[in-house]
Amino acid sequence: MKKITYLLLLFTFLFVNQLNAQFTVNKIDGTPFTNNEVIEFTSYNSAASELKFTVHNNSTVNLDFRMRCTGLVNNNGSNFQLCWGRECIPSVAVNGIYPDYQNIINAGENTVGLNDSFKNSNPGDGTNYPMDLSFRIFTRDLNGTNVGTDFNFTYRYMGPTMSVDQKDKLSAMGVKVLNNVANQFIGLEIAKPVQYSIINLQGQIITTKNIEENTNIDVSSYQTGLYFLNFKSNEGISDTVKIFKK
Structure with missing residues (x-):
């Protein structure tokens, strides 16, 4: 047993x-x-x-x-x-x-x-x-x-990221993009005067503005999709960041 x-x-x-x-x-x-x-x-x-x-x-x-x-x-x-x-x-x-x-x-x-x-x-x-x-x-x-x-x-x-080279270039321009995906606003920290333009996938410029201080770009009225946020500095440096409107 x-x-x-x-x-x-x-x-x-x-x-x-x-x-x-x-x-x-x-x-x-x-x-x-x-x-x-x-x-x-x-x-x-x-x-x-x-x-x-x-x-x-x-x-x-x-x-x-x-x-x-x-x-x-x-x-x-x-x-x-x-x-x-x-x-x-x-x-x-x-x-x-x-x-x-x-x-x-x-x-x-x-x-x-x-x-x-x-x-x-x-x-x-x-x-x-x-x-x-x-x-x-x-x-x-x-x-x-x-x-x-x-x-x-x-x-x-982890969220959207930018390349090291792109971050360095934007840093040289005095620009920091706080987010590149948004419902309402794209946040920018600005250390030097810069011009930004938002361009759609058809190559059309939607808006252009000169800024000298921190700001929020209102994208709430944009259609959902991909756009390009282009920056130009007074020193002639330029760079473009992809942004996504939810």
Whole structure:
């Protein structure tokens, strides 16, 4: 009787340990992510803003894999595409579980080739960064009971950035662009007299103004889209910054 009890305990111990290490989450090149990792991006709505991943079921049983959105910071989950479980959804929500049906990965198999990915197309509000979207992958047995250890990670969009050369050139002109994505205003810090012009994608100059002090450019009446903010100094230096009107 004691031998049978011991074998049952050993089997249970091995089974539970197996489930606790039942899956890995990897980058598309096979490199594993670490639990609670934060993956940072400096662009949006482009191939450079896409995070591709695969999930491998390391256990000897078929499991139902789900993903929960555990938190959103400086965004509401809109314009954030999640492709997972053979479907793509355009936005996510806090406590949303994806997919809303069984997403079974068979024992020893992975999701390579299923195009699992995240892609952010939300530029943010121009001020509040970074934008964090946090997720937890968890597993259930085929009866719907949660098993094993969860895996957590965060997709982080750092916000729009300018190159070092561009920042240096603007600095020489006495110009600092505080944000280049906005609903209402583009903020400028001005140390020297400078002229700015806003140009649309058709090459038309929308407005031109000479300024000598800090100011906000009102873009609230502009149509949503990309524009060019060009600066010219009295010393003949010029540079152009891309701005996005939400």
